[in-house]
Amino acid sequence: MKHATTRLIFSYWDSLRGERAAPERGEIAPGEIRHGLADAFILELTADRTAHFRLAGTRICAFFTRELKGKDFASLWDVAEIGDAQRCIDTVLEETVGVVAGVVGSTELGSTVDFEMLLLPLRHRGRPHERILGALSPAQVPLWIGHQPLHRLSLTTLRVLSRPPSGADVEVSRAAISPAERRRRFIVYSGGRAERHTMG
Secondary structure: OOOHHHHHHHHHHHHHHOOOOOOEHHHOOHHHHHHHHHHEEEEEEOOOOOEEEEEEOHHHHHHHOOOOOOOEHHHHEOHHHHHHHHHHHHHHHHHOOEEEEEEEEEEOOOOEEEEEEEEEEEEEOOEEEEEEEEEEEEOOOOOOOOOOOEEEEEEEEEEEEOOOOOOOOOOEEHHHOOHHHHOOEEEEEEOOEEEEEEOO
């Protein structure tokens, strides 16, 4: 994890879960992660796993120049990337693990910004698969924030955080995977060895 906000939110989430796979949504105290709240969000999942923003930090909303509460998570992504974004959600829910991804945001005028995205599972009133704690942290804050809305997001790299957390989780560049394969697989580093998983 490269960004301070990503590390802050992950460390806080990890401290709350203890020996559990995921902490409860009700355990999250915003004041404990106040320095990362501008880049943080919570997703609410419907029965068909459609993700909507329950909460979204002020800087994230500034990048899109609109309030994101209630908006569909998939609507932020390039059409060709929606499937990959949904597979990130499915991985977090099915494996009860965290996901860290490199993301590029683009405006219609051609400006771009690099982000680090974090997705972490939460339980809600004892039920899994209903909430995700996340962050979308920019590598640098551009001068045009709030003036040029981001038009789309695209994935560049993906890491799946093993359980228990390991500093040796594997980063996979999407450019290194053939187009036919890159929508079907990712690598999880678990217990000292890499395991291939299909996404399809």
